[in-house]
Amino acid sequence: MNQIDxxxxxxxxxxxxxxxxxxxxxxxxxxxxxxxxxxEARTPNMDRLCRQAVCGLSTPITPGITPGSGPGHLGLxxxxxxxxTIGRGVLEALGIGLTLRPTSIAARGNFCTLDPQTGVIxxxxxGRIPTSKCAELVAKLxxxxxxxxxxxxxxxxxxxxxxxxxxxxxxxxxxETDPQKTGLRPLEVRPLTERSRKTASLLNAWIGKAFEVLKxxxxxxxxxxxxxxxxxxxxSYREVYGxxxxxxxxxxxxxxxxxxxGMDVLEAGDTIASxxxxxxxxxxxxxxxxxxxxxTDSAGEDGDxxxxxxxxxxxxxxxxxxxxxKPSVLIITGDHSTxxxxxxxxxxxxxxxxxxxxxxxxxxxxxxxxACMAGGLGHxxxxxxxxxxxxxxxxxxxxxx
Amino acid sequence: MNQIDxxxxxxxxxxxxxxxxxxxxxxxxxxxxxxxxxxEARTPNMDRLCRQAVCGLSTPITPGITPGSGPGHLGLxxxxxxxxTIGRGVLEALGIGLTLRPTSIAARGNFCTLDPQTGVIxxxxxGRIPTSKCAELVAKLxxxxxxxxxxxxxxxxxxxxxxxxxxxxxxxxxxETDPQKTGLRPLEVRPLTERSRKTASLLNAWIGKAFEVLKxxxxxxxxxxxxxxxxxxxxSYREVYGxxxxxxxxxxxxxxxxxxxGMDVLEAGDTIASxxxxxxxxxxxxxxxxxxxxxTDSAGEDGDxxxxxxxxxxxxxxxxxxxxxKPSVLIITGDHSTxxxxxxxxxxxxxxxxxxxxxxxxxxxxxxxxACMAGGLGHxxxxxxxxxxxxxxxxxxxxxx
Numbered sequence: 001m002n003q004i005d006x007x008x009x010x011x012x013x014x015x016x017x018x019x020x021x022x023x024x025x026x027x028x029x030x031x032x033x034x035x036x037x038x039x040e041a042r043t044p045n046m047d048r049l050c051r052q053a054v055c056g057l058s059t060p061i062t063p064g065i066t067p068g069s070g071p072g073h074l075g076l077x078x079x080x081x082x083x084x085t086i087g088r089g090v091l092e093a094l095g096i097g098l099t100l101r102p103t104s105i106a107a108r109g110n111f112c113t114l115d116p117q118t119g120v121i122x123x124x125x126x127g128r129i130p131t132s133k134c135a136e137l138v139a140k141l142x143x144x145x146x147x148x149x150x151x152x153x154x155x156x157x158x159x160x161x162x163x164x165x166x167x168x169x170x171x172x173x174x175x176e177t178d179p180q181k182t183g184l185r186p187l188e189v190r191p192l193t194e195r196s197r198k199t200a201s202l203l204n205a206w207i208g209k210a211f212e213v214l215k216x217x218x219x220x221x222x223x224x225x226x227x228x229x230x231x232x233x234x235x236s237y238r239e240v241y242g243x244x245x246x247x248x249x250x251x252x253x254x255x256x257x258x259x260x261x262g263m264d265v266l267e268a269g270d271t272i273a274s275x276x277x278x279x280x281x282x283x284x285x286x287x288x289x290x291x292x293x294x295x296t297d298s299a300g301e302d303g304d305x306x307x308x309x310x311x312x313x314x315x316x317x318x319x320x321x322x323x324x325x326k327p328s329v330l331i332i333t334g335d336h337s338t339x340x341x342x343x344x345x346x347x348x349x350x351x352x353x354x355x356x357x358x359x360x361x362x363x364x365x366x367x368x369x370x371a372c373m374a375g376g377l378g379h380x381x382x383x384x385x386x387x388x389x390x391x392x393x394x395x396x397x398x399x400x401x
Numbered sequence: 402m403n404q405i406d407x408x409x410x411x412x413x414x415x416x417x418x419x420x421x422x423x424x425x426x427x428x429x430x431x432x433x434x435x436x437x438x439x440x441e442a443r444t445p446n447m448d449r450l451c452r453q454a455v456c457g458l459s460t461p462i463t464p465g466i467t468p469g470s471g472p473g474h475l476g477l478x479x480x481x482x483x484x485x486t487i488g489r490g491v492l493e494a495l496g497i498g499l500t501l502r503p504t505s506i507a508a509r510g511n512f513c514t515l516d517p518q519t520g521v522i523x524x525x526x527x528g529r530i531p532t533s534k535c536a537e538l539v540a541k542l543x544x545x546x547x548x549x550x551x552x553x554x555x556x557x558x559x560x561x562x563x564x565x566x567x568x569x570x571x572x573x574x575x576x577e578t579d580p581q582k583t584g585l586r587p588l589e590v591r592p593l594t595e596r597s598r599k600t601a602s603l604l605n606a607w608i609g610k611a612f613e614v615l616k617x618x619x620x621x622x623x624x625x626x627x628x629x630x631x632x633x634x635x636x637s638y639r640e641v642y643g644x645x646x647x648x649x650x651x652x653x654x655x656x657x658x659x660x661x662x663g664m665d666v667l668e669a670g671d672t673i674a675s676x677x678x679x680x681x682x683x684x685x686x687x688x689x690x691x692x693x694x695x696x697t698d699s700a701g702e703d704g705d706x707x708x709x710x711x712x713x714x715x716x717x718x719x720x721x722x723x724x725x726x727k728p729s730v731l732i733i734t735g736d737h738s739t740x741x742x743x744x745x746x747x748x749x750x751x752x753x754x755x756x757x758x759x760x761x762x763x764x765x766x767x768x769x770x771x772a773c774m775a776g777g778l779g780h781x782x783x784x785x786x787x788x789x790x791x792x793x794x795x796x797x798x799x800x801x802x
Contacts, residue, residue: 029759036761061800062404063781064788065411068801081801082402091802227802342759345799347792369761370777379779 003078003383004240006399007390011242016328016393018243019279019289020385022076023315024069024254025297025338027350027369031305037296037340038351039368040305041312045319046332046367049355055364056377057349058385060336066347072335073257075382077290078241079234086260087172087229093162094256096154100231105170105199107228109153109161110178111137111220112186114211119185124178125159126220134161137220144209146202163225165203171196171230174203178224186224203228236262237288241390246282248275249292258290276318283325291322297345300338308340329356329389332367335382352377352385356392404784405480405641407800408791412643417729417794419644420680420690421786423477424716425470425655426698426739428751428770432706438697438741439752440769441706442713446720447733447768450756456765457778458750459786461737467748473736474658476783478691479642480635487661488573488630494563495657497555501632506571506600508629510554510562511579512538512621513587520586525579526560527621535562538621545610547603564626566604572597572631575604579625587625604629637663638689642791647683649676650693659691677719684726692723698746701739709741730757730790733768736783753778753786757793 001009028036060067060075061082070091071081089106100106111134113123129137135155142153149167156162173196177187189207191200203225214221237245239262247258248268255265264286268278272293279289293315299307322330330353337348351372362376377388390396402410429437461468461476462483471492472482490507501507512535514524530538536556543554550568557563574597578588590608592601604626615622638646640663648659649669656666665687669679673694680690694716700708723731731754738749752773763777778789791797 029761057779062407062788063785064790064792064797065407066792066797066799068799071801082407085801088802339759346759347789347797348759348761370763373763373777373779374775 002083003080003387004235007078007240007387008235010396010399011240011390012395012397013242014394016395017287017289018329018389018393019291019322019327019331020076020389021291021293021315021322021330021332023293023296023312023332023334025300025336025345026312026334027337027339027346027348028300028308029339029341029348031341036369037300037305037308038312039370041309041316043312043316043367045316046353047365049319049353050364050367050371052361053353053355054359054362054377055354055367055372055375056352056380057369057372057375058333058352058380058382059349060382064347066345067336068345069253069335070257072382073254076333076335076385077237077261078383078386079261080383084232084234086232088227089162089229090231091253092156092160092227093164094260095253096156096162097252097255098152098154098162098164099259100164101166102231102233103168103170104164104166105172105228105230107163107203107225109163110224110226111159111161112222112224113219114222116221121179121182121184121186121222123219124182124224128158129220131155131157133220134159137214137217140213141210144206144213146205149202151206159220163206165199165206169198170202171199174200174228176224176226176228177207178226186222189225189228231260234261238262241288241386242395243288244286245288245290246286247290247292248278248282249290249294250275251292251294254292254294263290272314272318276321279322280325296334297338300340301343303340303343305340329392331385331389333385349379352380354388358392403481403484404788405636408479408641408788409636411797411800412641412791413796413798414643415795417796418688418690419730419790419794420692420723420728420732421477421790422692422694422716422723422731422733423474424694424697424713424733424735426701426737426746427713427735428738428740428747428749429701429709430740430742430749432741437770438701438706438709439713440771442710442717444713444717444768446717447754448766450720450754451765451768451772453762454754454756455760455763455778456755456768456773456776457753457781458770458773458776459734459753459781459783460750461748461783465748467746468737469746470654470736471658473783474655477734477736477786478638478662479784479787480662481784485633485635487633489628490563490630491632492654493557493561493628494565495661496654497557497563498653498657499553499555499563499565500660501565502567503632503634504569504571505565505567506573506629506631508564508604508626510564511625511627512560512562513623513625514620515623517622522580522583522585522587522623524620525583525625529559530621532556532558534621535560538615538618541614542611545607545614547606550603552607560621564607566600566607571600571603575601575629577625577627577629578608579627587623590626590629632661635662639663642689642787643796644689645687646689646691647687648691648693649679649683650691650695651676652693652695655693655695664691673715673719677722680723681726697735698739701741702744704741704744706741730793732786732790734786750780753781755789759793
């Protein structure tokens with residue numbers, strides 16, 4: 001039995017509330033001072049919490065594997081990211097705030113440059129055209145219609161756009177059109193199953209019309225489609241955990257990911273302060289709160305050690321307001337590490353601070369990567385966190401007699 | 402998705418080199434002084450490395466399971482030993498330096514004693530005849546021919562020999578002939594699938610002729626065949642990891658295991674010193690180096706605590722030469738424990754010393770089983786080591802967007 005089925009079977013109701021505070025890209029590596037971003041940050045509230053908490057280190061996927069945002073969050077939400085996957089087209093759409101319906105199929109589009117004579121791709125990214133140019137071309141592509149489907153095209157960034165077709169009979173299981181190198185023509189969309197024939201044929205029809213629209217443009221006189229996928233249809237938080245769950249996040253990607261597992265997405269402004277206000281006003285209405293802080297990751301990606309320290313400190317500063325709500329279970333961790341020294345996501349374990357009744361306190365007295373090495377939770381996987389949260393919220397019954 | 406498929410999907414190229422230094426049977430138990438062999442050994446170089454490394458303890462298979470050499474190394478190489486198995490006949494052949502082709506089938510042979518009247522086995526090991534006698538009988542068995550197949554018979558040790566048939570249409574999936582107790586006749590080889598009929602019939606024909614050859618011998622007037630198997634066809638290091646890998650080992654078994662995963666096996670002499678020379682001369686030509694030290698295990702099997710300490714010290718002494726090559730990732734560990742006090746392989750975890758960029762240093766300052774209990778890697782499995790090595794060598798891309 002996989003964990004999702006186990007949770008479906010064992011969950012029961014209680015009035016205890018769970019808060020999962022995710023500092024995106026929280027984990028770090030030693031900076032110039034020899035301390036990590038979290039170790040360097042002054043976090044008196046988290047450190048105080050450590051003394052009544054149990055700590056540990058959590059691997060997002062498996063050792064050595066660096067997760068994207070999708071798999072990192074699926075793990076935190078308790079869905080094994082190697083078993084439950086989200087197509088790239090879906091993530092691209094979620095990232096710009098588009099909503100998918102069960103009848104939608106989404107693709108990531110790239111504008112490219114084609115040789116006008118031969119039709120082969122000479123630049124897979126059309127000279128990395130600016131987002132403004134991308135928006136202008138997308139506006140022209142919106143004129144394309146296909147019978148029986150609604151079409152959404154939205155600019156993303158630079159040469160990237162999102163395409164969504166919505167209608168009956170659209171199915172996963174078609175190939176991409178990017179040949180992955182220059183000197184070749186864009187490929188046709190091919191169906192991989194009988195059921196995806198209609199999708200392939202509609203996408204090829206759209207591409208044909210798009211090439212007509214773009215043919216006199218320069219440098220973006222063509223496009224390719226990648227990661228063509230549907231909403232993966234994940235079992236919802238209500239179904240799996242019996243939880244009435246909401247998401248408090250400032251960026252579209254994380255709102256979208258939360259929506260995929262059936263969380264209500266609340267209007268939360270664009271600062272940690274406004275997120276806390278949202279949390280307070282929604283407190284009585286939900287059992288589970290996914291609270292997402294984005295800018296730890298952004299600072300890490302920028303290689304800005306000090307900015308990442310500041311975001312951690314800013315989060316620490318609002319903790320008393322969160323604690324005043326008296327959550328029964330509070331987990332503080334991240335979806336993946338983003339060490340400023342690497343300027344990218346990484347595979348390193350995440351420090352975990354776990355506060356609840358019925359924990360076994362350990363000797364950890366400050367929240368940091370190395371302090372957590374000695375934590376009572378030891379080394380776990382992200383998918384372990386939700387079952388632990390559920391247990392400590394009196395929301396799981398016994399397995400077997 | 403299993404780990405091998407994940408590695409196939411995520412690996413990318415870099416110029417960073419990985420060294421896996423395997424001290425066979427490294428793990429130990431406290432001896433008379435209360436220290437283990439590794440704790441007792443003076444290892445100034447390993448201890449110094451610990452201060453810039455992250456340490457941990459690794460379980461070869463799963464807790465409590467004692468591995469043979471095959472599964473122990475498969476784990477280190479990143480192939481789950483419970484999923485990927487190597488037949489005993491194949492290991493026996495590799496252990497004496499025989500090479501298998503994709504068309505070969507190998508068996509482990511045991512000379513036995515048959516009652517001349519009834520044909521039942523009276524001694525399954527023919528009184529443990531000496532290796533010299535085994536070689537003499539094998540020389541006689543070499544006279545046996547079968548149409549359409551090449552036959553190799555080689556003495557192994559005492560009453561054991563290796564048999565290889567090589568030809569078209571030979572397949573796995575046949576039963577053994579050893580009835581596992583005395584008082585019964587040797588069994589026939591039976592095919593378990595339609596495709597293995599030919600193999601069974603050829604092996605039965607060989608056995609019939611062998612019994613004719615041996616009938617007037619004493620005490621070895623018969624034989625049985627066990628572990629009849631083909632090369633398991635493991636995906637290669639190049640395919641799985643994109644690594645150009647080589648093996649530096651002094652014993653046939655480990656060269657053979659490395660060959661099964663597609664490593665080049667280098668001529669490495671028969672001492673640690675000659676192995677280091679081989680490493681230096683091959684440095685520019687490979688990305689991955691499996692460096693095997695055998696005699697820690699041999700000393701452990703002999704129950705010779707002090708000899709095992711000396712081999713560890715001898716290995717420590719050559720470390721500066723290895724470090725001078727500046728490997729990007731260096732892992733020092735063993736395939737399994739062989740505590741001198743047990744005189745055998747055991748299930749105990751292996752101390753792991755992991756040196757690379759982008760590690761989170763821990764507080765471990767000497768390389769030993771108990772020091773590693775507090776290591777930052779915590780408790781891992783052997784199969785975790787290759788993904789971690791790949792990540793730290795910048796050879797894995799992100800999983801998911």
